[in-house]
Amino acid sequence: xxxxxxxxxxxxxxxxxxKNKQSNSSTAFVEKLVPKLLLMCATLSVLVTIGILxxxxxxxxxxxxxVSVIEFFTSTHWNPWRDSYGILSLISGTLLITVTAMIIxxxxxxxxxxxxxxxxxxxxxxxxxxxxxxxxxxxxxVYGFFALTFVTPMLEKIIxxxxxxxxxxxxxxxxxxxxxxxxxxxxxxxGAVPNVLREGAMALGATRLETTIKVVIPAALSxxxxxxxxxxxxxxxxxxxxxxxxxxxxxxxxxxxxxxQTMTGYIVQVSTGDVSYGSTIxxxxxxxxTTLFVFTLIMNLxxxxxxxxxxxxx
Amino acid sequence: xxxxxxDTVSNKMSGRILKNKIxxxxxxxxxxxxxxFLGALAYRILTQGLGSLDMDFLTGFTSQSPDRAGxxxxxxxxxxxxxxTAPVTLIIGVATAIYLEEYAKRGRFTxxxxxxxxxxxxxxxxxxxxxxxxxxxxxFKTGExxxxxxxxxxLLVLPVIVVAAQESIRSxxxxxxxxxxxxxxxxxxxxxxxxxxxAIPGILTxxxxxxxxxxxxxxxxxxxGAATAIFTxxxxxxxxxxxxxxxxxxxxxxxxxxxxxxxSAGIIVLLVILLLLNSIxxxxxxxxxxxx
Numbered sequence: 008x009x010x011x012x013x014x015x016x017x018x019x020x021x022x023x024x025x026k027n028k029q030s031n032s033s034t035a036f037v038e039k040l041v042p043k044l045l046l047m048c049a050t051l052s053v054l055v056t057i058g059i060l061x062x063x064x065x066x067x068x069x070x071x072x073x074v075s076v077i078e079f080f081t082s083t084h085w086n087p088w089r090d091s092y093g094i095l096s097l098i099s100g101t102l103l104i105t106v107t108a109m110i111i112x113x114x115x116x117x118x119x120x121x122x123x124x125x126x127x128x129x130x131x132x133x134x135x136x137x138x139x140x141x142x143x144x145x146x147x148x149v150y151g152f153f154a155l156t157f158v159t160p161m162l163e164k165i166i167x168x169x170x171x172x173x174x175x176x177x178x179x180x181x182x183x184x185x186x187x188x189x190x191x192x193x194x195x196x197x198g199a200v201p202n203v204l205r206e207g208a209m210a211l212g213a214t215r216l217e218t219t220i221k222v223v224i225p226a227a228l229s230x231x232x233x234x235x236x237x238x239x240x241x242x243x244x245x246x247x248x249x250x251x252x253x254x255x256x257x258x259x260x261x262x263x264x265x266x267x268q269t270m271t272g273y274i275v276q277v278s279t280g281d282v283s284y285g286s287t288i289x290x291x292x293x294x295x296x297t298t299l300f301v302f303t304l305i306m307n308l309x310x311x312x313x314x315x316x317x318x319x320x321x
Numbered sequence: 322x323x324x325x326x327x328d329t330v331s332n333k334m335s336g337r338i339l340k341n342k343i344x345x346x347x348x349x350x351x352x353x354x355x356x357x358f359l360g361a362l363a364y365r366i367l368t369q370g371l372g373s374l375d376m377d378f379l380t381g382f383t384s385q386s387p388d389r390a391g392x393x394x395x396x397x398x399x400x401x402x403x404x405x406t407a408p409v410t411l412i413i414g415v416a417t418a419i420y421l422e423e424y425a426k427r428g429r430f431t432x433x434x435x436x437x438x439x440x441x442x443x444x445x446x447x448x449x450x451x452x453x454x455x456x457x458x459x460x461f462k463t464g465e466x467x468x469x470x471x472x473x474x475x476l477l478v479l480p481v482i483v484v485a486a487q488e489s490i491r492s493x494x495x496x497x498x499x500x501x502x503x504x505x506x507x508x509x510x511x512x513x514x515x516x517x518x519x520a521i522p523g524i525l526t527x528x529x530x531x532x533x534x535x536x537x538x539x540x541x542x543x544x545x546g547a548a549t550a551i552f553t554x555x556x557x558x559x560x561x562x563x564x565x566x567x568x569x570x571x572x573x574x575x576x577x578x579x580x581x582x583x584x585s586a587g588i589i590v591l592l593v594i595l596l597l598l599n600s601i602x603x604x605x606x607x608x609x610x611x612x613x
Contacts, residue, residue, distance in 0.1 A: 034507055041509045042424045048416035049425070052438055052483070055476050059448060062455040118351030126345050135352060142355055144595065145362075146537025148566045149588050152573045153362050156369075156581055183358050190355075214341040237443065244445025246540035247566075251573055271447050271540070278450070278544045284459065296451045300444065307443035311436070 063300055066293035073287050079294065083259035085268075087277075087288045094298060096259040100174065100267035101302075104249055107178025107263055108185060108242040113235060115182070116189025123190070124197040125219045136191075143187035151251030154180035159252065172254030172266040180252065181245050185238045192237065196230025197223055229317035233310040240306035244299065246271040270299045366592075370585030378586055382552050383568060387579035392587050395568035396594075397554050398467070398547070399536055405471025405558055406478070406535050411528050413475075414482030418524075421483075422490040423512055442480035449477045450544030458545055465546030467558040473541050478531040485527020489520040522609035529602040533595050539566040565591045 018026070071079070074092050082093025119139065123132050159176040163169050200223050208218040224231065254266030255276050268276070274292045282288050373387075381391020417434075425431040453473030463469045493516050501511040548563045549571035555562045565587065572584035 034510075038507050038509050042420070045416050045420035045424060048413045049420040049434055051413055052417060052434060052441060052479060055452070055479070056437055056441060058456055059444065059452050062452050063448070066455065115351050115354055118348045119355065122345075122348035122352045126348060135356070138359065139352075139355055142359055144533065144537075144599065146539065146566055146591065146595070148537070148539045148569050148573070149362070149366075149592070152569065152584055152588060153365065155573065157361065157365050183355065186355050214337050216341040216344040217337070240443055244447065246445065246447045247570065250540075251570070271445065274447055274451070275540060275543055278454075279549075293451060296448055300448050303443060303445055304440065307440055311439065 059300070063293055063297040066290050067297045070287070070290035070294040073290070074294075085257035085273075087291055090287070092291060092294075093259075094270075094295065096257040097268060097270045097273055097295060098298070099259050099261060100249075100253070100257060100272070101243055101269040101299075103174045103261055103263055103267060104178045104181055104245070104253060104269055105239055105242040107175060108182035108245075109235070109239060111179055111182025112185040112189050112238055112242075116186045116234075116238070117193055117231065119186065119190040120193035120197060121219055121224075124194045125215060125223065139187045139190055142184070143191075145184075147184065147245065147247040148251070150180050150184050151177075151248040154248055154252035166264060169264045170254070170266045172252060172256075173264050174253050174267045175263040177249045177251075177253035178263065181242050181248050184245070184248065185241055188241060189234050189238050192234035193227070193231050196227040196234065199230065200226045226319050229314050229319065232317075233314035236306045236310035236313065240303045240310070243306065244271065244303050246275060250275040270295045274299075366585045366588050369582050370587075370589045373582045373586040374589055378583075379590070383550050383563075383571070387575075387577055387583050390572070390580070390583045392565065392568055392590055394551050394554060394563050395565040395587065396590065398551075398562040398567075399564045399594075401467045401555050401558065401562055402471045402474060402542075402564055403532060403536065405468055406475040407528070407532055409472060409475040410479050410482050410531060411524075414479055414528075414531075415486045415524060417479075417483045418486030418490055419512060419517075422487055423508070423516065438480045438483055442484075445540075446477055446538055447540040447544065449473055450541030452476070453541060453545040463559075465548070465561055467555050467560060467562045469545050470542050470547055470562065470564070471558065473545050474535040474538060477538065477541060478535045481531040481534060482524075482527055485530070486520070486524045489523025489527065490516060492523065493519045522605050526602045526606045529598050529605070533598040533602075536564075536598070537566055537591065537595065539564075539570055542567055543570070565594075 079092050079094055081095070082091065083095045083099075084091040084093045085096040123136060127135065154176050155172075158180055159169070159171065159173065162173075162176055162179075166175075169175070204222050204226060205218050208222045209215075213221070249269045249272045253269060253272060255268050255272060256266045257268040257273065258265070260267070273295055277288060277292045377389070378391045379396075380393050381389060382394050383392075384390040417438075421431060421434065425434075450473065453469060453476075457463050457469035457472060458465060497515050497519060498511055501515045506514070542564055547567045548561050549567060551561060551563045553560075569584050569587040569591065572580045572587060
């Protein structure tokens, strides 16, 4: 069989060996080249991080050569068009949104997770979970529109004196947006608790609620707290909802019924306005962006640290 | 002999069972609130938007007057953006995932890349906008064109694709690889002909979900200079552009109250496209998930 095939090719054995060697050497070349190409692509993600750090820091340095650092971090007046840069009023706005969002997202998220992980039957869970995930997939600009045109008018009926743009409505909607994230991360953490522990508690006569609160949640606590940290980071960095519904009046106050401005909101305001490249206002968005980046990075690292350091191993 | 008083036990027990029942109802209601919110949002947007949603809206440019505003430029612009974002992120993301899963040694460098990706996924999208503005628009002087917007979105969703591709490559059974090596295949031949085809459904699903995130992103595009009002369609990746979420944002901000209806109609178009993309992802996942 083989010899007849060889004749059909019209090649002698030595020629075939030669040919094989050639294709082997090209295979070997590809084998060496491919890992290098792949490594280059993998390194790109590191370059993105370096790029982010470089752009933020270099433009921030330019900004601080024009504005005093001390004023930036201690003054409570933010009016770039009159040369007053005190980021505390933007930070207070961001905090106001974050706290409101967490008041909504943490109880709702944890309660949903408990229901889905401990109480719901398989059928109910398979129905409810995808719907919660849809909430996570809706673009934030849609949430912003909804906050402005639906949630704010509704709140106006309950709270007289609510301003048209306000932190409360934006914060509530940011909170709703984050619920699926808290719920699914918390549920993952609770799902990782071995069933043996639940069965042990129930065998001792604990009800489902007691099992959940005294056994499952303590065992999953590191994952749950880590999900809170990630949720806070998301709320701090949320942009479109606050840019649309929270207003554009930076002020150092903690009154959620008033119009405020967050760090992200300011960056949007500048980038959609008429600001020339190279002006102090242009550089100020990088200083604000750096502050924002540091805040979210701290929360992300905290989340990773908590889930690594305090994980209960079973 | 009666160490256990049955009456006290049953008295306490009924209270504990009641608590458990009440808690269950509370947890259920908390879960439903998200659904109610979703329902309210859908109802509100449909009732407001369907009236303005007609052929003129789909085929018209945006306008000063609410009756004549359309979303054509937004839809086409978003498609152009995806024509840049999709290939760039898929190629780089899948390559990164293959490197991390198949080639890299489990060392410090690999862990560093993993942690780096994890942190990149947590960076607010607007910071990616600042990156795109500086690197593409000012340093490479691309100006405010499709390419700059598409690349920025690509970098933004890169971690999503890498994680999805990694998971899907990891789930390819090792027996397949060993069989391939046993037949004398080299590493790259194994990856290209065995691992990748087996992992492709998961990679595609992740890719589509990442793209649907990119299509809905607004903030980074505002920074890299998507136009809010544009009256010519981009004819290539070097043209100015707008995108669906940008149009919706500009209508939301418009002073005339009638633009609320236009914005709702725009949101319907955006959500329908997202729904289509997600259905494709679910379809791929269901069709191919039973193969291995």
